[in-house]
Amino acid sequence: MLLAGCAVTADAGGPAATTPPADTRPFSELDFYPDPRLAEGARTAVVATDAVDPIAHDAAQLLPATVVSHDPDGDRDVVVRDTSRVIALDLAGSLAATVWGLGLGDTLVGRDMSTTFPGTEHLPIVTSGAHAVNAESVLALRPTLVLTDGTIGPRDVLEQLRESGVTVVFLENEASLEGAVQLARDTGRALGVAEVGELLAERIASEVDTVRAQIAAVAPSDADKKLRIVFLYLRGTSGIYYLFGAESGADHLIEALGARDVAAELGWEGMRPMTDEAMVEADPDVVLVMTNGLASAGGVDGLLEAKPALALTSAGKHERFVDMGDGQLLSFGPRSALVLDALARALYAKP
Structure with a gap:
């Protein structure tokens, strides 16, 4: 995408x-x-x-969490130890919305240009008009975890963040309704709230099924x-x-x-x-x-x-x-x- x-x-x-x-x-x-x-x-x-309505509040996080990061050059295991300061970056703003939906919106310390839902207005933007990540802007926020799907780059900036000690996890983010369900699960695992991720995935799927049934009745x-x-x-x-x-x-x-x-x-x-x-x-x-x-x-x-x-x-x-x-x-x-x-x-x- x-x-x-x-x-x-x-x-x-x-x-x-x-x-x-x-x-x-x-x-x-x-x-x-x-x-x-x-x-x-x-x-x-x-x-x-x-x-974005959080499905839970104050969920207990099980950390460290070992997750698969789908890096551009191949999968790798990444250990997530600290989620106190999170930046979630993608072209559509889906990752930040998912973090918020898990009830962990208070961990977000920065945002991409497409993250515009209520509650995020005060967060500093770390991407430019071309949707490129500014390394200095990100590092100034002292993030402990950056979640991305690879749709925002450049890649060497993300590698620079890793070299600076920031944990970076690439999540798969298929541009589809089914992809949104899986993204909830994967983001939940990365943040140490796998059970909450499953609940959010089930809610998204159920709500979408309800609306699709309504559409089928009139289309x-x-x-x-x-x-x-x-x-x-x-x-x-x-x-x-x-x-x-x-x-x-x-x-x-x-x-x-x-x-x-x-x-x-x-x-x-x-x-x-x-x-x-x-x-x-x-x-x-x-x-x-x-x-x-x-x-x-x-x-x-x-x-x-x-x-x-x-x-x-x-x-x-x-x-x-x-x-x-x-x-x-x-x-x-x-x-x-x-x-x-x-x-x-x-x-x-x-x-």
């Missing part, structure tokens, strides 16, 4: 977008489109709460009637327009929404610069984007002007763009069910 989950802030181009209030009505009481493909206009998906079951969706990563003022396909994380999210990831169906893998030909061939009903990414492109009107090929698609003709907060969309973790719920409301329910 190279770009998935990147936070596109005002610094990346254009003003930060305002967020409308969340729709907190029970899902079953919503008024759904008879055919969601015929919906008109842009929507913003807003989670009911951006807070078309006929493949020809399912929404055709693509995900675009935008930094308009920088001229960055990436189309995400298979194994980008967007494919898992779109599938969970009861829709079709047409980029993946066309054989588009990972994330690559969007081409006019690919977009016209995909002809999506809906385009998913990050909120501030869309703002950086000048909103829907600015995006359609910059990329006329989009205007030729069904989504462009009906201005069917669904945006979501940059620190939420493609951030798989304790809030996965909330993200699914908010997106489903924007896709299938009338305003």
Whole structure:
């Protein structure tokens, strides 16, 4: 995962977008489109709460804990002895959210740019606009443990941290709903709270299953009637327009929404610069984007002007763009069910 989950802030181009209030009505009481493909206009998906609810408080930690660190050059055993000062780093902010979900948020002493949920505002940011780790900023916080998944680098900085005596653990972090469940288990083991990690994993899985069942009840079951969706990563003022396909994380999210990831169906893998030909061939009903990414492109009107090929698609003709907060969309973790719920409301329910 190279770009998935990147936070596109005002610094990346254009003003930060305002967020409308969340729709907190029970899902079953919503008024759904008879055919969601015929919906008109842009929507913003807003989670009911951006807070991460810890599953436990003051859990007893069993340390030292020996865990497998999935380093870029191969697995190695790492002994975690001290978790009093933790920094959890990845592109999507999923690791910090998972630490918080385990009830160990008070151990966090720094954060990456994508960690934006309530309670972390005071933490100093140790990554730059390019999502690179600043060794001096990290060492100044005197961390005893750095958790990462390798999506933030450069690698030599992480090695420098190890050489300085900081314990560094690389965790696997698959960009999927199932990956969020496993990440809860692995993070729990690394922090000496394996049992709490299992509880968090079970909660994430249960909440996601509940929302997926609700979506299945309203999403078309006929493949020809399912929404055709693509995900675009935008930094308009920088001229960055990436189309995400298979194994980008967007494919898992779109599938969970009861829709079709047409980029993946066309054989588009990972994330690559969007081409006019690919977009016209995909002809999506809906385009998913990050909120501030869309703002950086000048909103829907600015995006359609910059990329006329989009205007030729069904989504462009009906201005069917669904945006979501940059620190939420493609951030798989304790809030996965909330993200699914908010997106489903924007896709299938009338305003």
